[in-house]
Amino acid sequence: MSQTMKAWFAVPGAEGAVFELREAPAPTAGPGQVVVAVRAAGTNRGELIRGAALRPASAPANPARAGTEFAGEISALGDGVSGWKPGDRVMGRAVGSYAQYVVAAQRALMRIPDGMGWAEAASIPNVFVTAHDALVTNAAAKPGESVMVTAGPSGVGTATIQIARHIGATPVLATTRTPAKAVTLRGLGAHEVVETREAGKWVDAVMRATSGRGVDVIIDHVGGPMLADNIQVLALKGRLVSVGRNAGRVGDCDLDEIARKRASILGVTFRTRTPEESLACSERFAAHLLGAVASGLLKPVLDRTFPFEGLRDAHKYMLSDAQTGKIVLTVDAGGR
Missing domain, CATH: 3.40.50.720 (NAD(P)-binding Rossmann-like Domain)
Incomplete structure (x- = not known):
């Protein structure tokens, strides 16, 4: 695994957040965490609404990793992680998912059903x-x-x-x-x-x-x-x-x-929830309905994909309100 990676950041600007693709240190897994090689990441309108308020005079107004949900393969395990192994196909919610690698709590992980593609899986978690x-x-x-x-x-x-x-x-x-x-x-x-x-x-x-x-x-x-x-x-x-x-x-x-x-x-919002409260939301959904997703009773609704470098184009399409369902970024594994 490389020491650096590409990741999108929300950077404060005069008219709200500007999304910039930057080189960043590759993450390492802490206790109870895994590192996931991201293959797809779902976009969400909330990042544009929150981003509109991210200006130099606001607080906090530092560049922040962008993205909320991912689908990919586990590349590394932290101490205390059980039930998962490198190579497992997983999806979940994690801050900073617009990146080639992301760290996620093992409690946030959901196994991707057999036969489901990366983009479809990234349409599910959030x-x-x-x-x-x-x-x-x-x-x-x-x-x-x-x-x-x-x-x-x-x-x-x-x-x-x-x-x-x-x-x-x-x-x-x-x-x-x-x-x-x-x-x-x-x-x-x-x-x-x-x-x-x-x-x-x-x-x-x-x-x-x-x-x-x-x-x-x-x-x-x-x-x-x-x-x-x-x-x-x-x-x-x-x-x-x-x-x-x-x-x-x-x-x-x-x-x-x-x-x-x-x-x-x-x-309801995740903005004021603690990490524990947010993880509990993911766990409640998985316990109740992940089986229905695996059996096909509940289906991801994927409207369109954009390449990882095309986040701005994805946002522009989102603002057109032409879509039904999810807009997803796909990450080329060969470009890591």
């Missing part, structure tokens, strides 16, 4: 762990309850739709601003797809789909512009989980309607 944490852990969705997933074509959206259907939610609704994506969302398990290009007009469609009672659980990735209408379509004792705020952080909230419905608004 979105499925996030979706499971929002829908199963925080919303506590139950079989027979209705679930609505906003921004259904997003990476987390495609994972949430599948998990909701898998655990017996009914009906499962997905929203999109792009009618052409409806067929794909139904194929993932959505009973109904609701177009939301015109604010307010989609409320009636949701109420019809739920026989007038509203939805028990909303997993929201849009944020402020949909907040008022999301509250309007919640059922009694409904739960609104804010996963992403891609269209804005601020929206109108009718507190009297929240009180009348005895509804809950829950926020």
